[in-house]
Amino acid sequence: MTSRVTLISAAISEALREARFDDGSPVDASGLRAAAAAVDAGAVPAGDRLWVSPGVRCRQTAEALGLDGAVDVPELAGLEVGRWRGATLGEVSAAEPEAVGRWLADPTAAPHGGESVRAFCDRVAGCLERAAEQDGRIVAVVEPEVVRALLVRALGAPESAFWRVDVAPLTATEFSGRAGRWNVRAGRPLEGRA
Template sequence: MTSRVTLVAAATGAALREARFDDGGPVDASGLRAARAARESGAVPSGDRLWASPTTRCRQTAQALGLDGAGDVPGLAGLRVGRWRGATLGEVSAAEPEAVARWLADPASAPHGGESVRAFCARVAECLDDAARHDGRVVAVVEPEVVRALVVRALGAPESAFWRVDVAPLSATELSGRAGRWNVRAGRPLAAPA
């Protein structure tokens, strides 16, 4: 049995534009327009099961894409950054430069009081394992860091590679595989076909 999972990165919002650690904010007007345009172009993948990260931004993106019925999957929540939540990377870097440097260099570090990149990758990988146990295609609207973590896991890369994966808003990353071996097709924009 081949499992297929398409990860759609959420549309942009103020937190993403400002390089702000997720504050639970919504998609902005331009993100909603882009998601609706993707839906109207027919570029949105279909699935037997529809999942979403349990954030306002992901739920709004799923709705704008026409993925009605996408159920929140708690295991696909974004990286929990503790006391840094809502702050910009610049603000945190100015206030805690050593902590930020440690966090970026060591996947096991969690100086913010949240979860480490290593723990995060392990948590979201459980959802990928769950998808592999079922027939059909999963489409999941998720935060960009969830895509990063699942690409790292799918490729068997070290967690230090997490920071080296760029994920654009409203891009689709497709994972397909069987018996724990995954192939990755990364970063297809959800735009009108040429």
């Protein structure tokens, strides 16, 4: 059985614009306009099942895209960064340079008191494997780091590759295949069909 999963990265928020670790900030006005434009362009993919990361920005993006009835999937929550929540990477780097260096270099490190990149990748990969057991198309609105983690796992890349992937707001990344073997189409903007 071939499964199809489309991940839509959440619309822009002030926290994302400022490179701030997510603190529950909502989608900003430009993000809502971009989501409305995607709807107007007919660029929002349809799904048999709709999933959403439990964060504010993801829920608001799903609503703005007309993905009514999306089910919160706790395993698709963004990376838990503990005490760094709400701070910018610059602020944390100035206050804790050794901790940031360790976190960026070692996928098993969690100096912020949250979860490591490895633990995060493992957590979200379980959702992709669960999706492989279901018929039909799944569309999920998620945080950019969820897309990065699933790309790392689906492609069998080392966890260090997590930091090498950029995911723009309101882009679709499509996975097709089955558990253990996924094909990926990454980064299609929602403003129109490619």
